[in-house]
Amino acid sequence: MVQLQIKKENVYVPDLAKLIKKRKMTEWETLFTFEFVEGRMKDLFTYKPGQFVQLSMFGIGEAPFSISSSPTKRGYLELGIRKTGDVTNKIHELEVGDVVGIRGPYGNGFPTESLKGRDILFVAGGIGLVPLRSLINYVIDNRDDFGEVTIFYGTRSPDLLLFKDELAAWEALDDIDLHVTVDAGDDDWKGNVGVVTTLFKKKKFKTENLSAVVCGPPIVYKFVVKELLDIGVGKDQILLSLERKMKCGVGKCAHCQIGHKLTCIDGPVFTLFQVEQMQEAI
Amino acid sequence: MGNNGKPTVGIFGFTGCAGCQLNILNLEDHLLDIISLVDITSWVMAKAENDDGPWDVAFVEGSIAKSTDIERLKKIREKSGVLVAIGACATHGGLPALRNLADTDEWKKEVYGDDYERIDAIDIKPVSHYVKVDYSLPGCPMDKAEFVEAVKALLIGKTPYIPQYSVCGECKAKENVCLLKEGKFCMGPVVQAGCDALCPTYGAACEGCRGPAPEANWAAEVEILKKIGATSEDVKRKFLKYCPSVADMEEFKELEF
Amino acid sequence: MSPPYVMKRTDIKKLVEAASNEYDVFGPVKKRSKHVFGKIDNPDNLVMDYDSTILSPRKYFQPQNEVMMSFDLEENKVEDTLDELRAMRPRLLMAVHSCDLNGILHLDRVFGGEYTDKYYFARREKTTIVGINCLDSCEYGFCRSMNTHHVVEGYDLFLTPISGDRYYVQVGTAKGEHLVHMARDIFQEAGPEDFGAFKAALKHKNESLPHEVDVEGINEYLDLSFHHEFWDKMAEDCVNCGACAMVCPTCYCYDVVDDLDLSLTSADRTRKWDACLFQEFALVAGGHNFRESPAARFKYRFYHKMRGFAHDQGILGCTGCGRCTAACPSDISIKDVLKELSGIWEVAPTAQGGK
Structure with missing residues (x-):
């Protein structure tokens, strides 16, 4: 996919974007759909699954967010955002029609080209599904390009499941094998109970052509990586999307530096091989 | 919200010199702007008519020095959405709390004579000892810029910005000559930044009026001061002068002076 | 020319x-x-x-x-x-x-x-x-x-x-x-x-001009020493004040803050010097701090300066100006850190606990 670069005079200046849809997913997370105010941006702004943007709430601050929509859907941008601080609290107060600033896309994104032809196991813990959803929908929209697709998704409880409608839609697809689990169920929960790694018992993988794509809170990586190595996935075929506090997004402020890598431009997607070279990465 | 749709604010003073409240009055450039955004419904120092709350935000100055203050403080807390402690007395006990270091009955007798038992005086504590404090603006006096920043932040609904490091960071950014290197007993390495290194900028050692920075390495500061000639007593006094409440912290109790 | x-x-x-x-x-x-x-x-x-x-x-x-x-x-x-x-x-x-x-x-x-x-x-x-x-x-x-x-x-x-x-x-x-x-x-x-x-x-x-510190092999020393107790010992005196970072000619970290005008109708976005020694530097949304302890941050600064730069730019990030040593309230000397670091490996190249 050819990436159109928006040549900007000043990389730090955001473009204006309007909130066009707001869909509450859980008590804490909402899916926000934005479109750029300036018409030409709709064509110019292209991105890869796994990339992120810097979103400005003017006067409050700026924060990085993974893009949750798939680039196969043009003209808008979906960001799944959890309330955790000043910027995200304010974003949750936005009403349709309100304007924010967005700049990007930044980061390397997932290597969609080299994943072609491979079987893919997605492992998402909690809010980690937000960036993975972009790639999952990209794969679904280019289904013939990829091999077997499995999705493992775990959250703490059923009320924290994200993208519930979409989970149902993925479940209904014959060529997607979706497994969902919760750490603790409730009275209505009929599905799996246990942390996301327990799903590895559900399925035997042939690993010679398998790539794993993992995203979740820091604790998820350690345990999931262990499972993946146990079943024989190569270190260069385990892809982790890391979270750091990018302030600039373009490799200058150094907030997201891990070892000798910058999460914002070298990542946020790293192979396990790379992660092992970077101290304090996970 | 008040009748005019503006958030209501109460400003209260307990035991202290009232200098922090005075500092609010001294915000000449900003005071009218602030008043256009909020409704100050209680401020005994500055207003003839004061109501009895409730308040969206209460700014509380001073330390808690007598038992009747405790009840008054708790009432303010009950009637306030957000409570902000302003100044070293409210945040850490402040200079008045130096009296904690002496025997209460003894000084009471000396100051008030035979009738001393009538005097309501308890060990001085900061506001947070008795009620939940949402935000603290430390310092003696509280920094005016930080106050304005807090007002703006609360109005727009964000967390007031307080640097999470020590005065040395700010002091170096201002390119001050290090006073420790000149042999002055400076508290900069362990004291909460946010004052823009005001005292060291004018050649006066940091006295620690803003209290300990997060994760302050006090043991290192003890070493630093001793290396340039401070006695154990000097160091202890430096640590406790403006912030006697520090004496209650576990990290302080574990220190070897 | x-x-x-x-x-x-x-x-x-x-x-x-x-x-x-x-x-x-x-x-x-x-x-x-x-x-x-x-x-x-x-x-x-x-x-x-x-x-x-x-x-x-x-x-x-x-x-x-x-x-x-x-x-x-x-x-x-x-x-x-x-x-x-x-x-x-x-x-x-x-x-x-x-x-x-x-x-x-x-x-x-x-x-x-x-x-x-x-x-x-x-x-x-x-x-x-x-x-x-x-x-x-x-x-x-x-x-x-x-x-x-x-x-x-x-x-x-x-x-x-x-x-x-x-x-x-x-x-x-x-x-x-x-x-x-x-x-x-x-x-x-x-x-x-x-x-x-x-x-x-x-x-x-x-x-x-004296040749005081041998940085030959510094990359290897650092790679081998990441988990060495040496760092905890060195960090004991560090007050994490960031003075070293402020005075450093090659430190460039910055934080970005929005400052509202009191009218609440306009704001400035300002960037200001930051330091990796500060508590909140590697904190992410939700409260996880990737370098939680002061000692971890102390160590990180050396690694970024002496190791990270070597990767990014092909050269060490230290110019040897000595300002950090002059500025440190605890008199931590970068020369001493470098010397001790190489000392660990000179004394016992295989017996130490590097990983």
């Missing part, structure tokens, strides 16, 4: 006076017992022969606080400050040591690249730099160990003190040549005798 010149040292005043018509002039001035880079309104205040300055010249290219853009919250308008910056009066920065010239070259790499930082380069382009050769060592510096006692670029003019109370003047750029022409009569084209004097000065420098 442009032909070199010679000039009388006392003529520096004339150069500053001539340049003042076109430039705001900055250079080392006295501040109590130390020196700092400051504005030169009176050429008598300029100190050409100084030990070091508290802050490096970084502050002229990446100021402590910099408003990047303003927001009109009612109209949803964003306006950056680049035009103002470009309208700034040109600057002349006097008497920059080799270590600091190398520091500036570091910053050029950081702020350049695919995403060019226009603020940094607007300031950089507005600035003419007169470097000066240090022929003798300074109190805390160890430039020779870091190989920053020489420069081949990064200056517009470069002065080397030579015999006869003169400077040997190398011209690095057209900007430098422009400066020469502003006070043409104080510069004479260098002749064979001057080349001899220049060589003698370099010989003196070669003999006088």
Whole structure:
């Protein structure tokens, strides 16, 4: 996919974007759909699954967010955002029609080209599904390009499941094998109970052509990586999307530096091989 | 919200010199702007008519020095959405709390004579000892810029910005000559930044009026001061002068002076 | 290469006076017992022969606080400050040591690249730099160990003190040549005798600058030492105040904050110096801190400076200026850290607990 670069005079200046849809997913997370105010941006702004943007709430601050929509859907941008601080609290107060600033896309994104032809196991813990959803929908929209697709998704409880409608839609697809689990169920929960790694018992993988794509809170990586190595996935075929506090997004402020890598431009997607070279990465 | 749709604010003073409240009055450039955004419904120092709350935000100055203050403080807390402690007395006990270091009955007798038992005086504590404090603006006096920043932040609904490091960071950014290197007993390495290194900028050692920075390495500061000639007593006094409440912290109790 | 010149040292005043018509002039001035880079309104205040300055010249290219853009919250308008910056009066920065010239070259790499930082380069382009050769060592510096006692670029003019109370003047750029022409009569084209004097000065420098720290193998030492208890021991004295980062010529970390106007209708976005020593530096949304302990942050600063830079830029991030040592309230010496670090491996290359 050819990436159109928006040549900007000043990389730090955001473009204006309007909130066009707001869909509450859980008590804490909402899916926000934005479109750029300036018409030409709709064509110019292209991105890869796994990339992120810097979103400005003017006067409050700026924060990085993974893009949750798939680039196969043009003209808008979906960001799944959890309330955790000043910027995200304010974003949750936005009403349709309100304007924010967005700049990007930044980061390397997932290597969609080299994943072609491979079987893919997605492992998402909690809010980690937000960036993975972009790639999952990209794969679904280019289904013939990829091999077997499995999705493992775990959250703490059923009320924290994200993208519930979409989970149902993925479940209904014959060529997607979706497994969902919760750490603790409730009275209505009929599905799996246990942390996301327990799903590895559900399925035997042939690993010679398998790539794993993992995203979740820091604790998820350690345990999931262990499972993946146990079943024989190569270190260069385990892809982790890391979270750091990018302030600039373009490799200058150094907030997201891990070892000798910058999460914002070298990542946020790293192979396990790379992660092992970077101290304090996970 | 008040009748005019503006958030209501109460400003209260307990035991202290009232200098922090005075500092609010001294915000000449900003005071009218602030008043256009909020409704100050209680401020005994500055207003003839004061109501009895409730308040969206209460700014509380001073330390808690007598038992009747405790009840008054708790009432303010009950009637306030957000409570902000302003100044070293409210945040850490402040200079008045130096009296904690002496025997209460003894000084009471000396100051008030035979009738001393009538005097309501308890060990001085900061506001947070008795009620939940949402935000603290430390310092003696509280920094005016930080106050304005807090007002703006609360109005727009964000967390007031307080640097999470020590005065040395700010002091170096201002390119001050290090006073420790000149042999002055400076508290900069362990004291909460946010004052823009005001005292060291004018050649006066940091006295620690803003209290300990997060994760302050006090043991290192003890070493630093001793290396340039401070006695154990000097160091202890430096640590406790403006912030006697520090004496209650576990990290302080574990220190070897 | 442009032909070199010679000039009388006392003529520096004339150069500053001539340049003042076109430039705001900055250079080392006295501040109590130390020196700092400051504005030169009176050429008598300029100190050409100084030990070091508290802050490096970084502050002229990446100021402590910099408003990047303003927001009109009612109209949803964003306006950056680049035009103002470009309208700034040109600057002349006097008497920059080799270590600091190398520091500036570091910053050029950081702020350049695919995403060019226009603020940094607007300031950089507005600035003419007169470097000066240090022929003798300074109190805390160890430039020779870091190989920053020489420069081949990064200056517009470069002065080397030579015999006869003169400077040997190398011209690095057209900007430098422009400066020469502003006070043409104080510069004479260098002749064979001057080349001899220049060589003698370099010989003196070669003999006088000590080689104190061996950084050969530093990458390996660091890779092997990440989990070594040495770091915890070193960090015991660290107060995480960030003084070392503030004074460092190659530290560039910054934080970004929005400052609202009291009317709540407009705001400025400001970036300000930050330090990886600070508690919140690696904190992410939701409260996870990737470098939670003060010791982890202390260690990280060394790794980024000595190891991370080597990866990113192919060179170490330390210029050996010694400012961090001078600034540390706990007297932690970067030279000592480096020496001890290499010591661990010299003593027992296989027995220690590296991983």
